[in-house]
Amino acid sequence: MKHPLFTKLAALAAITVLLLFGLSMIEDVVRDRQRYRSLTAQSVAESLAGPQTLMGPMIHSACVESWDVETGKGDERRVVEQRREFLLTAMPEQLKLRSGAAMEERARGLHKVNTFNLKAHLTAQWGSLAGLQPQTTQKNSRMHCGAPIIMMAVGDARGIRTAQLTLGEQTLALKPGTFHPTYSRGLHAVLPETVRGQAPGLSVSMDLELVGTERIAIVPLGGNTEVQMTSSWPHPSFGGRFLPSEREVRKDGFSAQWRLSSLATTAQADIEKGSRICIGGYDDSPSDYAPGGATPRDCADSFNVAFVDPVNPYSLSDRATKYGVLFIALTFVAVGLFELMKKLRVHPVQYLLVGSALCSFFLLLVSLSEHLPFGASYAAAASACVLLLAYYASHMLGGLARGIPLGAGIALLYGLLYVLLQLEQTALAVGAIALFLVLAAVMVLTRKVNWYGLSQGTPPQRPTPPPAARPAPATPSSTTSARTEAP
Template sequence: MFKHPLFTKLVALAAITVLLLIGLGMIEDVVRDRLRYRSLTAQSVADSLAGPQTLMGPMIHSACVESWDVETGKGDERRMVEQRREFLLTAMPEQLKLTSGAAMEERSRGLHKVNTFNLKAHITAQWGSLASLQPQSTMKNSRMHCGAPIVMMAVGDARGIRTAQLTLGEQALPLKPGTFHPTYSRGLHAALPESVRGKADGLTATLDLELVGTERISIVPLGGNTEVLMTSSWPHPSFAGRFLPSEREVKPDGFSAQWRLSSLATTAQADIAGGSRICVGGYDENAHEYPPGGTTPRDCADSFSVAFVDPVNPYTLSDRATKYGVLFIALTFVAVGLFELMKKLRVHHVQYLLVGSALCSFFLLLVSLSEHLPFGASYAAAATACVLLLGYYASHMLGSLARGIPLGAGVALLYGLLYVLLQLEQTALVVGAIALFLVLTAVMVLTRKVNWYGLTQGMAPQTPHTPKATGFPLPAVPGHTTNATNTTTHTPTKESP
């Protein structure tokens, strides 16, 4: 059994497959290294320009201190000691409208590119009564002191602020960096006149803001009613966070999305008043880190976000493509095996190894070319080179051009199917499953009349071997005669009395 040619070939093919899997693993390591380098590039751009951005506000706050005297000690040691309480008064807008447009700008470090955005936002905030800015005494005969009311706008990374203009009613207010808020310190602010404290007829502020950032913009729905309209020329948005858009339209030339939220549906106002962190997709904007486990902590304020993802990221697509390498090798080996079986050919193990190596080289060509060319052109160049090489080699390996061309065409069909799968997002699994089923059906139809037992008949015990003529005379043995063909014939002898 172990010396049968079929068993030997299966063992050799198994060893070749293991070697090719090791090669594919090394190529996957190269792709992962490139992905890691790209992540470092994105971090480098964020460090130099601005990171993912967050918009929170506008809101009004005022820092207050309540102090009172407490008598301590007894007798001659009695004295008055001042105690104090520090607190923050906040006023959230009743109506918050944000209209924005995001223009994409591509930044690069060496071969790696990162998506950045330039956001131009027009924000209108309306407050009703500002009674919440009136301090309330908690101790008898206490003294109250409050700082000037401050209207503030918090952002994720203040380095991204390009221009900003704030108008209160018809009056333009000078803006200064920082927010003077103990939790959300990055942003801008303007001091309001003391007369607005406790104002009953409300207040309207308008902010025009130009902000740059990297890859994602997040918004906290701080108003009693929040309306956000965002448009962009980027055709691949990824909506995330606690709320999806109420309306959205994604086209090849860009997208538009609109959110309408009520304070009845979100706890953002209470979260911000309580100093909760702002986290989107597990990312803590204040700590600039992802919490353990990659999940959004429970103490994060409600928010929603738009990420400007790149679906044709060459490294991501190359990583997905290499995962199909084993299937490519298996299907090509099956095709060569069918030629062996149906056409009574013999293909050497080394030829299988060379064919598999050519298939593996496609993935390395793909990732290397995609660093310099668009992914579609890189894929076409790598696939064409490998198909021509395999078609040429198969014509000699299988004995004729008429046999090599179908094998090359089959490999080209595999590359075409893989490209379709890489472009699909929602239906990739079902298309791949159907294609694999069709391949299996074709193999079963082609081999339906093959006598598989006939391939292993040589493994049965063989009959005793009859010596053939050697052409040399045999030595004479008493009682035997030798014929002309060197076979011996036994002649009975008479027993002596």
């Protein structure tokens, strides 16, 4: 062959394309497993309770105003009753919520889902209930209003375990439903008619136990809203329209506190006009704005806490497979350096086998992580691949002295990848620095390689300094003449 280097590079390019196809198939497997996990979460939500949203407490009263209207003339004159239906609402001026969330793990087969058990204590104060006094709009009209109802709306009423409502010293009987035309899921209690128009207002307290899946959202309905939440889960994700004013995330859990004023949120106006209370916040995907395909503009202001699992084996495996191309490239570079510096010949089929072993690591990782902790799965898959590659490289490169360094380098790559998977904020910086160091090492090792000589088919050699000047050797003709002229 006139250009063996170009032929070798073309073969390696074809092998790389084949390995990339294999990596894409492994990524499809990881996505399928992630989809199965999502179906598991949906199954748990259908059997237990889905993501929850709390809205309330709030007082409302349904009213009907009716009046008589005369129509027609003469003998055809008749009286027709017309009516207007409307809802009177009263939002609390002060709303305080103290809650603690205990995590419970539920599983369907191999897949696990985080559920929570929320125990909350709420206190709400109304300064005046004058807003519950109906105002007539027609002369001589008749007004009829139902009893004032205090309600608490939730995203999924199946998650309500226990609830108790206290008005002063009196415990009110809670019943399912809210009798609200928009927020029908939840619970309610009937208030005495005497509270309507009560100038001093009233104060209530509620103890609520609520279970749900993966996330809890709260609508800041008070004129001043204070929410304090604690949990033993160390990986919260705060979202929605408002972040906590104070938060502390520890290895054994977190605590967070929100303090909001009606000057900063439109929650009261949103609820008065019937905006939806949604599962998520404005930063979530469109599928989170259930029910009925609601969009962010249809949802009332809220904030939420998601109990995410950062060591989800499928998300970590998906992140790991994204480094597969880099693994293959760096390993091929390492083998190529041995081939170049030690003047070896490695067949393209051997490159293919080495790349296939690297690809098998990612498949081993995702399969083992379904049965073992992710750290143990990673260690087992990486150890198996390192031992296999070190053994094969010792024969491919002509000895243990060459195979073991290659295996050590691959082990270092696996160690670096594990560190990158554990990092969240600094993964990009660490990966970029490591890649720069590898590139610098390759450049240093190949700084004296005669690349033109490689392209012409000559064995790789390091350039040597020019020899020192010596007297030119005598030619045969000059030696002969010298011998002839000798006496």
